[in-house]
Amino acid sequence: MSLQQTFGELRSQLAKRIIGQETLVERLLIALLADGHLLVEGAPGLAKTTAIKALADHLEGDFHRIQFTPDLLPSDVTGSEIYRPETGQFEFQKGPIFHNLVLADEINRAPAKVQSALLEAMGERQISVGMRTFPLDRLFLVMATQNPIEQEGTYPLPEAQLDRFLMHVVIDYPSADAERAILHLARNDYRQGQAPAAVKITAEQVFEARNAVSEVFMAEAVEEYLLALVLASRDPGSLDPELGRWTAFGASPRGTIALDRCARSLAWLDGRDYVTPDDVRNVAFDVLRHRLLLTFEAEAEGMTPDTVIQRLLDTVPVTA
Numbered sequence: 001m002s003l004q005q006t007f008g009e010l011r012s013q014l015a016k017r018i019i020g021q022e023t024l025v026e027r028l029l030i031a032l033l034a035d036g037h038l039l040v041e042g043a044p045g046l047a048k049t050t051a052i053k054a055l056a057d058h059l060e061g062d063f064h065r066i067q068f069t070p071d072l073l074p075s076d077v078t079g080s081e082i083y084r085p086e087t088g089q090f091e092f093q094k095g096p097i098f099h100n101l102v103l104a105d106e107i108n109r110a111p112a113k114v115q116s117a118l119l120e121a122m123g124e125r126q127i128s129v130g131m132r133t134f135p136l137d138r139l140f141l142v143m144a145t146q147n148p149i150e151q152e153g154t155y156p157l158p159e160a161q162l163d164r165f166l167m168h169v170v171i172d173y174p175s176a177d178a179e180r181a182i183l184h185l186a187r188n189d190y191r192q193g194q195a196p197a198a199v200k201i202t203a204e205q206v207f208e209a210r211n212a213v214s215e216v217f218m219a220e221a222v223e224e225y226l227l228a229l230v231l232a233s234r235d236p237g238s239l240d241p242e243l244g245r246w247t248a249f250g251a252s253p254r255g256t257i258a259l260d261r262c263a264r265s266l267a268w269l270d271g272r273d274y275v276t277p278d279d280v281r282n283v284a285f286d287v288l289r290h291r292l293l294l295t296f297e298a299e300a301e302g303m304t305p306d307t308v309i310q311r312l313l314d315t316v317p318v319t320a
């Protein structure tokens with residue numbers, strides 16, 4: 001079986017455990033292939049924990065969940081220096097971020113300084129303490145979750161740092177059919193216990209897959225289209241005066257790179273060795289959603305980043 005087929009098999013195995021949330025599963029795999037992190041927004045009970053745990057079951061690597069709470073400290077995430085009386089020295093005790101797959105649950109329940117510590121670590125892939133730095137594992141994926149209903153006592157994420165997330169995924173309730181299948185699966189698991197993971201992927205295979213993804217071919221016309229979308233998000237007024245009125249800030253170069261990586265990963269996951277404009281369009285919402293800043297005017301009119309992205313996709317001509 002080729003590596004591409006192995007990942008395809010992993011995807012279908014995961015779909016059997018996480019029913020009717022194909023987007024979530026696909027985005028998790030894209031994040032793994034594109035070496036990025038996910039922000040997942042969705043109501044409680046929508047299989048967010050189940051999804052990342054299931055992925056961990058199929059991967060060589062460890063999993064850790066950090067529950068974000070108002071009293072959490074940055075060092076509870078990153079780790080801290082501990083005094084060892086035996087040696088008379090300070091020793092760095094690694095925090096829970098030193099794992100391969102990290103679930104940062106309900107990230108908006110912790111104050112800004114804790115969120116920043118996580119986002120910084122995600123971006124820099126290391127923890128600095130005094131003069132020393134401790135690199136995080138090469139296989140390092142954070143999935144942060146956020147409840148869409150802003151509850152009392154929650155802290156909004158720092159907008160300027162949000163683009164450390166490769167994608168911002170929004171998930172919704174499953175369909176009626178999926179709900180039935182979930183019920184049957186849960187009954188079955190309760191009776192028989194869960195079967196062990198059939199596909200196992202090593203860290204080395206993940207790195208190999210990442211190399212393959214970076215070799216996926218992108219025609220010049222597709223690259224033009226990708227760039228046109230990002231540039232249009234920065235200067236939307238030139239395309240459509242209304243869009244200009246709605247958008248305060250567009251996507252940064254980080255957004256451009258993310259769009260490229262995600263489109264490639266999706267193409268590869270779908271068994272191709274070339275990117276199509278549809279790959280770019282498919283990931284555009286999740287890649288751009290948290291990178292656009294709307295004007296007050298737009299927000300007052302009830303616009304969301306999704307409205308703007310849809311309009312960008314409708315207006316920017318596909319060049320391929």
Ligand SMILES: Nc1ncnc2c1ncn2[C@@H]1O[C@H](COP(=O)(O)OP(=O)(O)O)[C@@H](O)[C@H]1O
Nearest residue numbers: 017018019020021044045046047048049050182
């Ligand atoms: N789409 C789904 N497919 C399979 N099981 C699901 C699905 N949605 C929810 N469940 C089940 O519902 C329960 C809650 O899921 P969980 O992953 O803990 O939710 P979350 O972390 O999003 O709050 C779990 O027992 C899970 O197995």
Ligand SMILES: [Mg+2]
Nearest residue numbers: 045048049105
């Ligand atoms: Mg959960």
